Amino acid sequence: MEQVLTNGVYLGAQYALIALGLTLIFALMNVLNFAHGQMYVLGGFVTYTVYGQFEMPFVVAILASAVTLAIVGALVEKFLFRPVLKNSEREESSMLLAAGLAFFLDAVILLLFGEKQRGVPKIIDGVMNWDFLIIMPYDRILIGVLAITFIVTFILFMQYSKPGRAMRALAQDKVAAQLMGVNVTRYSMLGFALGAMLAGIAGGLLVSIVGVNSGIGGPISIKAFMMVMIGGAGVISGAIAGGFILGMLESIGLTVLVAYGDMTYLLIFVSLMIFLSIRPQGLMGKPWG
């Protein structure tokens, strides 16, 4: 049981990191970023190239992933989302654009990195064994701790820094924030870059455990959507809660229902639909986003 719970926390930390980026983008721009999973994959491949191929330190690789994705995010916002959001009559256009972007990133990743499953050497060897109750490889612990560190840093940034406060104001009420002198264009771009960066960091961290291949972008996006729906779209605490809840459910489900395989996900999906029909805005979301 302790083992299952530990796995749940570890998974949850990873998931929360992915969901945070998605929810940030949604809160700021009301855009459902379909390409989030692809951004995660891109981050994973950058880390794979820098750490696995060029054999630089892991920290440098994670930084490279973060910077690359932040640049990609900023460019995407500036040249794609901003004009579309400005010109189109209906909000759905941005969703279509995100879907198109997901295909585009998929194609780019496939061309640049191929379709093989890629992994990197372990960061640290050895397995922690605590009385045979909890068995956990050290590198997983390190990645889990790193993920939680990033989450805490992000929350502190959003709570106490000036850009963080500006972005929270934007998420609450765009017009009011603009009237108070918040530069909407700049902070939207910063927010998108930050969201993409979080996806990239998550990808970079996880490549050392589960590896990465070009096909997992879509499934990751779906998982991120689920977490955001559990917690409530556009709410940071909700994304973290959603991430940990999904991680825990997966960890418990895969242990209890080990004989049935795909049953775990089916049950999670169905219970999510029932949950949402009772509470459409998720755990902590505002009604109707």
Added chain:
Amino acid sequence: MTKASKLIYFFIFLVTILGIVPWLIEISGRWDYYYTLTSVALLSIASSGVWLTFYIGRINIGQGAYALAGGYVVAILVTKYDVSFWLSVPIAGLFCSFVSMLIGASILRLRGVYFAMITLVLTEVAKLTAMSLPITNGAKGISSIALPGELSIFGIIIIPDFSTLANVKLAFYYVAVILMIFVFAGMYRLVNSRIGHLCRSLQQNEELASSIGVNITILRIIAYSISSFLGGIGGAIFVSISQSVYPTTFQVADSINFMLNVFVGGMGYVFGPMIGTLFIYFGWDLLFTTGKYQLLIYSSIIIALILVLPNGLLSLRIFNKSNKREIK
């Protein structure tokens, strides 16, 4: 557009797809285009369902779920219970609309991005259900589904047995295209009827509509069940053509493609899904020659289209010279 010129356009359209297209394929010898065009017709039927949910103001990315469900219903009925294809396709459609009423009663309360996300999850649920249920045969799927048999009323054969035909592809082409004509004619009628006007009021403001006395709950469920019905029959015939169905026949990418078809054609136009599907499916096929750059070029074109034509292909000038907006 006057009534007469509308009829003329309709007649030209009929002659083109029922006469000129098969003739062109005949003389050019590109038999594979039958398959492409049949797929376009079927996918545009499913896409028109998605269009209807857009029309009531909901972003639907779950059509793949109903297409898959329809496909499985036909596959199971035809292979396990020996039901005729012509009977099992409507059954598949009704099954899907029944399921969608049950699901829709709860999820149609969601709006905007929430509805989009839950329908996306629905597609995944359909796939996983197909994987885990015993009757759907898991990941192996159901293959070697028999071709449609003959359809006869009082001993008069209306449609001959497909396995006795020399050209099955042509037969499927006619079935799909004629069905498509009926679906779009029905859709046009629906949109210009009282229900269509009510649907448009939902798209603009649900609270206002309900305060005037529109029963928005029923209306939403009706629109969603029609949408799922179309998804079901589209998927059902698609499965009969390929004679096999797997949990991955319709998945998340297909659901997104249905949405893209509607967007690219233009969300304000009844015939948008048809144009959009034709453009996207043919574009994808033509790009096949570019090899590994296919997806890259395809997605770049789609992104460019969204940037340049945010209201769809039908918003181009050449399509509506005489009146600017037909139904928007």
